[in-house]
Amino acid sequence: MISEVFITCAVTGGGAAPSSPHVPVTPEQIADSAIEAARAGAAVVHLHVRDPETKRGSRNPALFREVVQRIRKSEVNPVINLTVGAGGDLTLGGADAPLPPNPVGTDLPGAIERLAHVEELRPEICTLDCGTMNWSSAGGHYIMTNTYGMLRAMAARVKELGVCPELEVFDTGQLVTVHDLVKEGVIGDSPLIQLCMGIRYGAPDDLTTLMALVHQLPPRAVYSAFSIGRMQLPYAALAPLVGANVRVGLEDNLYLSRGRLATNAELVNRAAEILDGIGVRVMRPEEVREKLALKVHV
Numbered sequence: 408m409i410s411e412v413f414i415t416c417a418v419t420g421g422g423a424a425p426s427s428p429h430v431p432v433t434p435e436q437i438a439d440s441a442i443e444a445a446r447a448g449a450a451v452v453h454l455h456v457r458d459p460e461t462k463r464g465s466r467n468p469a470l471f472r473e474v475v476q477r478i479r480k481s482e483v484n485p486v487i488n489l490t491v492g493a494g495g496d497l498t499l500g501g502a503d504a505p506l507p508p509n510p511v512g513t514d515l516p517g518a519i520e521r522l523a524h525v526e527e528l529r530p531e532i533c534t535l536d537c538g539t540m541n542w543s544s545a546g547g548h549y550i551m552t553n554t555y556g557m558l559r560a561m562a563a564r565v566k567e568l569g570v571c572p573e574l575e576v577f578d579t580g581q582l583v584t585v586h587d588l589v590k591e592g593v594i595g596d597s598p599l600i601q602l603c604m605g606i607r608y609g610a611p612d613d614l615t616t617l618m619a620l621v622h623q624l625p626p627r628a629v630y631s632a633f634s635i636g637r638m639q640l641p642y643a644a645l646a647p648l649v650g651a652n653v654r655v656g657l658e659d660n661l662y663l664s665r666g667r668l669a670t671n672a673e674l675v676n677r678a679a680e681i682l683d684g685i686g687v688r689v690m691r692p693e694e695v696r697e698k699l700a701l702k703v704h705v
Contacts, residue, residue: 420658421455421464438477466493529704577609
């Protein structure tokens, strides 16, 4: 067990149009929700953006720019963590004719284009999804695509930019990728890792699977663990027991309790209450910057 943790708030996610009115969509809404989460105790805000018209996830640098500028101009100072997940989207044509891919739902730009918003805005952290996996959408033909070559190229560029990569791990095999990136020197030997649990076709959220992932981490890793859905808040209590930091937010879970839709600030506040109740101190943004040796570019 660790006695102090930082809370990351995953503010909106990048999938389909949200089913809760509390999920922020416009840049102003996303920034405001991130600011409220920071006030509630989130040291890190993990940010996707959404097209204001379709409400679906986007990788438009202009949308990221507005969100980040609004947060940086506010009175709070959370660590900004930008997704690089958008752009690894492959939807095959179907079971009988997988090729060519379906243009609806397929978006496969090169490594540099996927990092355009990171290069411009220089957040302290950006995420790299550490593998390719099936995803339960698009009629069963969607694949989240991240080849090792793509990840190596993105990781190398992120290193040049002085941005800390957070390695998103969805199953045990993806830790092989993490170890290989560390061995090649593309990632430092104290990597920042997020263990993503409970996602269909990835690692289930049971304790045995979680411990299997924890036992395969690089020895000097700093890591967080979360689960989607109803297990999100139980994981706020579980994470410190396995040496992990905490992540909550509307990207992963819409509810504060059964039938009660949450806001990001409410989820962060509840996680902070849980942690306080088990004697775990919540770290402030400046402590996280020091712990992770983050570079502030603004």
